[in-house]
Amino acid sequence: MKDQAASSSGPEAGAAQRLSTREAAERLGVKPETLYAYVSRGQLSSTRAPGGRGSTYDAAEIDALARRTNRKPPSPATGDPVFRTGITLIENDRYYFRGVDATELARHYGCEEVAEWLWTGELRPGIRFTAPAEALAAARRAVDALPAHSGSTDRLRVAVVAAATTDPLRFDLSRESVLAAARGLVPTLVAALPVVPGGQQDAGATGGPPSGTGGLARQLWPKLTALPVDETALSVLDTALALLIDHDLAASTLAARVAASAHAHPYAVVSAGLGVLEGPLHGAASGLAHRMLIEVLERGSAAPVIADHLRTGRRVPGLGHRLYTSEDPRARALFAQLDRVPRAAAALAAARDVVATTARHTPLHANVDLALAVLSVSCSMPAEAGETVFAVSRTAGWIAHALEEYGERPLRIRPSGQYNGPRPPQPLPVAVTDGPPRDRRW
Template sequence: MRDQEPAPMDAERRLSTREAAELLGVKPETVYAYVSRGQLSSRRVSGGRGSTFDAGEVEALARRNRRDSSGGSGPSGSGSDSSGGGHSGGELSVRTRLTLIESDRYFFRGVDAVELATRHTYEEVAEWLWTGRMLPGSTFTAPAAFVSVARRAVEALPEHAAPADLLRVATVAAATADPLRFDLSEDAVLGTARTLIPTLVAALPPRGHAHRDEGPMAHRLWTRLSMRDPDEASLRALDAALALLVDHDLAASTLAVRVAASARAHPYAAVSAGLGVIEGPLHGAASGLAHRLLQDVLEQGDAAPVIADELRAGRRVPGLGHRLYRGEDPRARALFALLERIPRAEPALLAARDIVETTARHAPLHANVDLALAVLTVSCGMPPTAGETIFAVARTAGWIAHALEEYGERPLRMRPSGLYAGPRPPQPLPE
């Protein structure tokens, strides 16, 4: 729950030193320390010995101090979506009808997201998020011209390029092939969504000789992630992972998308903004860290020495904890249940359980969706970067849903005010 903010004060009102100290929750001498550091300005009382302070300036400093001090509160975690707008004491909140996270559950347009993801395909869940209508049998088709230009752009990249690099370049290339990309009407944006996602998947280099560019999105994506022939249970797990990851409120990348959409950037540019954010190890790339951790545990046969190395190096154990869930991440729970139906996933599932139980001796953290993704990618012969690819493709649908929502709001509303903390002017010109 967010801290209660004091009511705005009259901008003309001046506070005494005692009043400023009480509002800031500090001693009077600390108020003057703020002045000496340039964080507050003061004015001498006419005919008196004390100083007065601008009420609005003091209130802004108090608000900033509360925000800074609340950064470590709540359950710890380093999951893909551990950053969320409006959930960690910040000032920015955005009204949305898309996703609600509450009581260790999450909902898409009021419907339990786990139930949607386990009963419907990724495409159907995406359509539900975009339109609020369930369209059974939904499929996405990529225009040949879009796929051609996106593939050429991706093929020009170095071999070591990361998944987010490939997808970002493919997105920009697809945009150049769409002369109607600046049409921000709902129908046009939905058309973009239904062609961009399959274009991105088709632009990814196949892992084996055979690849699919038709059928369910999970089947097409599989041939870009694994050289193995998939079984039905593995494809169902991949499809559910995509659907579970479609959206997760205002994660960092989603906020970037909404800022771009607020400036009326077209959908391709908005998606590109999201792709630029997910590369961080605290967001989309977190599953790759969990993948490598899981591989280490499988190689050593015991989680204890691997966890000890992580803690000795001062690192958080990847795949555990989430600041939005006090209990188990519901996405992880749903994906683990599907993975239990895949016989070859048993060793990775046991290793994941060993990681959770071993770490519980140090901190009571539950598995998050990154650890579940790691079990999927390790057991299906996928590279460490596969989880990031799954996350990015899945989240593209959610980003477009948020862009659609933002296009219906007042332009440029995503413009927070900076709380200046530098030296108070006027300062002398530098030498």
């Protein structure tokens, strides 16, 4: 446990929840125009949002109206897919795990404790996960067989498949069986990664109980950098692992839920998530921010680096997030800790220079990728380190969503395609060959 836990999720824990127009309309299953009609008829009250940016509605009042009118949110088949989930809520530029401020959880507890909380709803201070010996041996053999140039996500994907082959009960989707597999899989992934050349393997890097404190973060440290363990930086890594466990239905999480909907076993669910995570617009985004910070440090200023991005039409990595209007709360939490890491001073100043320089042209705020880049640059980690942290952490989140999805109707995530090809009947296509066409019926 990092610190004494707070008894609530923050000073606003007891405040009435306010919904935006879109959120209120979705909760009632009506269009915004209908919502406005309820207000005009006195059936609902609304309050102008600060800054004149639309109206807000009391969530309890919306729910009461829904009960009176027997309104229900629309089925996913009638619009954009919507999945009810009790895992993560993102609203008002903050995010919550099971209703508790996620940044507060990460400040007080480590990755394994937060993962257990998401999986079970029970907080178990000091819990540590251990890799099963057979699974770890198989994962290491598979990872060691890969070419030297393989990336960390390549290694993690192979490690998941190898670990799955050692678990004959992986098709048992009962809650206890899935939890047991999850508690073994996460440390297996970390322990299967090779130690950075010149690095020192901690006793816990073998997949057993880690020495000292830090749990998974301490096991992961020598897989990311050859530097000796820096306790203040290790605390940042631990916080990052806890913060990144889940972020609602991100692309990789949606893929994981589709797999779980088909009753794929938890290893296959994680494989599905890893396949999507590797995209440059998702888990790999921090690598772009890492390279940008290196260039800023080399050139001594963010201005020429940002100018190059703008000149070539590239977006500036590490800035902006579609779910937040201000700074990403995950970035804010990590920057606060990085401020206490002496070796991070230069990279942190470079990141702030990037934000300030870009703000002259467009008001974009830092996101978690920029914070991960500060950590990786300042601790001499490779550019893909942030992606590795992301993948290890998000594995726990995919398991949480799989547990939730296994309780739903199987194969419910089955959208219908809107066909826009040639209308049938069409003639058989003409084969493209070097010779004259021939009848293939023998």
